[in-house]
Amino acid sequence: MADALDHYITWRLYRTELDIELDFADAQLDEPSLTANAPRLEAALDALHRIEGGAVANVDEGRMVGHYWLRDPERAPDPAITRAIHDSWRQIEAFAAGVRDGQILAEDGKPFTGAILVGIGGSALGPQLLEAALTARDSGPGFSLRVLDNTDPAGIADLLAETGTLAQTLILVVSKSGSTVETRNGMLELRAACVRQALEFPKRAIAITLEGSALDQLAQREGWLARFPMWDWVGGRTSVLSPVGLLPAALLGHDWRALLRGAAAMDQWGRVRPARRNPAALLAWLWHQQGSGHGLRDMVILPYKDRLSLLSRYLQQLVMESLGKRLDRQGREVWQGLAVYGNKGSTDQHAYVQQLRDGLHNFFAVFVRVLRDLDGQVTGPGMVEVEPQVSSGDCLDGFYQGTRAALAERGRASATIVLRQVDAAAVGALIALFERAVGIYAELIDVNAYHQPGVEAGKQAAKGVLTLQAAVLAALTAGPGGKTARELAEALGADPVAVWQVLRHLATNGRVSVDSLVDPAAAQFARAP
Numbered sequence: 001m002a003d004a005l006d007h008y009i010t011w012r013l014y015r016t017e018l019d020i021e022l023d024f025a026d027a028q029l030d031e032p033s034l035t036a037n038a039p040r041l042e043a044a045l046d047a048l049h050r051i052e053g054g055a056v057a058n059v060d061e062g063r064m065v066g067h068y069w070l071r072d073p074e075r076a077p078d079p080a081i082t083r084a085i086h087d088s089w090r091q092i093e094a095f096a097a098g099v100r101d102g103q104i105l106a107e108d109g110k111p112f113t114g115a116i117l118v119g120i121g122g123s124a125l126g127p128q129l130l131e132a133a134l135t136a137r138d139s140g141p142g143f144s145l146r147v148l149d150n151t152d153p154a155g156i157a158d159l160l161a162e163t164g165t166l167a168q169t170l171i172l173v174v175s176k177s178g179s180t181v182e183t184r185n186g187m188l189e190l191r192a193a194c195v196r197q198a199l200e201f202p203k204r205a206i207a208i209t210l211e212g213s214a215l216d217q218l219a220q221r222e223g224w225l226a227r228f229p230m231w232d233w234v235g236g237r238t239s240v241l242s243p244v245g246l247l248p249a250a251l252l253g254h255d256w257r258a259l260l261r262g263a264a265a266m267d268q269w270g271r272v273r274p275a276r277r278n279p280a281a282l283l284a285w286l287w288h289q290q291g292s293g294h295g296l297r298d299m300v301i302l303p304y305k306d307r308l309s310l311l312s313r314y315l316q317q318l319v320m321e322s323l324g325k326r327l328d329r330q331g332r333e334v335w336q337g338l339a340v341y342g343n344k345g346s347t348d349q350h351a352y353v354q355q356l357r358d359g360l361h362n363f364f365a366v367f368v369r370v371l372r373d374l375d376g377q378v379t380g381p382g383m384v385e386v387e388p389q390v391s392s393g394d395c396l397d398g399f400y401q402g403t404r405a406a407l408a409e410r411g412r413a414s415a416t417i418v419l420r421q422v423d424a425a426a427v428g429a430l431i432a433l434f435e436r437a438v439g440i441y442a443e444l445i446d447v448n449a450y451h452q453p454g455v456e457a458g459k460q461a462a463k464g465v466l467t468l469q470a471a472v473l474a475a476l477t478a479g480p481g482g483k484t485a486r487e488l489a490e491a492l493g494a495d496p497v498a499v500w501q502v503l504r505h506l507a508t509n510g511r512v513s514v515d516s517l518v519d520p521a522a523a524q525f526a527r528a529p
């Protein structure tokens with residue numbers, strides 16, 4: 001009779017060189033369905049193999065999908081790509097060393113002590129994840145990274161207030177396309193702050209972007225301090241191991257080569273056949289089985305380690321932007337996706353775990369367990385005993401094991417990724433594991449994981465709002481009296497609700513005059529005096 005230990009060993013994948021385990025013992029996977037679906041999984045792995053060999057997997061945009069080459073440049077199908085990656089590494093190494101050793105100085109001759117990264121989506125989430133996961137561990141004192149990832153004036157003001165003088169601050173403007181509005185705005189706001197502080201923006205500005213993009217051209221024209229490449233074969237949400245994530249990591253003093261090594265080692269593991277022995281394939285199969293191939297259950301990401309609390313935010317983009325698709329690759333309407341949320345344990349146990357155990361059964365959990373309580377040291381001697389013979393770390397691990405068991409008891413599935421510690425190699429491996437699982441799952445459900453047609457609709461509509469705002473401002477007359485939103489909308493042939501929405505925002509910010517904003521039909525707007 002197989003006992004619980006046999007069951008665990010049967011559903012455990014372990015890789016010695018990574019010291020990472022994937023524990024599927026509570027994942028409710030079963031051998032018969034895995035055997036029956038082995039051909040599909042093997043075909044998905046074949047497809048990934050072709051992608052790694054340079055297939056144009058992003059058919060709509062006619063692009064190769066090369067994030068796997070970022071950690072193993074020799075795999076790239078074109079020697080020019082291999083060279084470009086190696087060149088970028090050399091450039092990152094030299095620049096970060098120059099900043100950290102004080103050869104690259106600010107205009108006042110003093111060292112740079114921090115950076116503000118301006119970017120959004122894939123151009124911010126990866127660097128944020130790395131900073132949160134690795135900073136305390138690797139960097140030592142002396143360099144800080146702040147991120148400006150929105151066009152919210154209050155957020156920008158807060159960041160500027162926190163930073164104070166920008167004299168010792170590098171400004172990293174990160175945008176693959178080089179034309180993202182939020183990032184442009186953040187850059188313009190920081191440029192204005194430099195002018196206010198009598199500092200030269202180009203002397204501290206660095207661009208990470210596609211060669212020839214609008215941002216790249218601007219950086220060239222103005223002679224920015226440095227320019228680093230992005231490539232069209234790397235998607236924003238898989239760009240963390242390109243200069244997008246590596247340069248900030250290097251500036252922070254992280255072991256970015258270990259990050260690459262960890263990812264490359266996970267890629268190796270992720271190429272293992274048969275699929276039953278392959279961690280990424282089993283993870284993708286878990287998603288498929290739990291959500292019936294239609295994302296019917298959400299993935300709750302629960303790392304029991306504060307430093308990984310941004311993992312779920314990072315994975316939200318990677319998974320949901322890749323898999324959330326209306327059409328499959330045959331053009332059929334499929335409305336696919338896989339919702340991701342989570343923060344960290346045991347914190348979330350005091351928030352929504354109640355529903356996970358007792359409520360709606362529309363999820364499965366992926367735990368991340370970190371065996372070592374404190375990095376690089378054993379805590380035994382001198383540990384604080386919160387109870388006799390019990391440390392805080394014992395409690396944290398107990399909460400993980402307890403929550404997992406409590407969910408299993410109610411028939412809720414989970415998988416656990418077990419790391420020895422949160423170091424650069426482990427973080428690289430985690431990133432690669434999920435990237436590969438996304439690639440495999442996309443093959444299983446037949447969607448293009450590498451485009452994002454859905455994000456355009458909101459951007460276009462926002463442009464329309466600003467066009468309407470310009471028309472409304474032009475149509476307003478100077479007071480007294482004024483016009484209602486309805487009158488203005490009629491004059492402009494526009495939607496009166498849209499006109500009201502624009503006006504109430506402008507009025508609240510003192511850009512137009514209004515008698516009162518209480519009644520949308522009666523409010524009288526006039527040009528601000």
Ligand SMILES: O=P(O)(O)OC[C@H]1O[C@H](O)[C@H](O)[C@@H](O)[C@@H]1O
Nearest residue numbers: 121122123175176177180236455
């Ligand atoms: O790096 P950027 O070109 O500025 O793009 C930033 C982000 O915005 C877009 O809307 C995409 O949906 C994301 O995939 C991308 O990461």
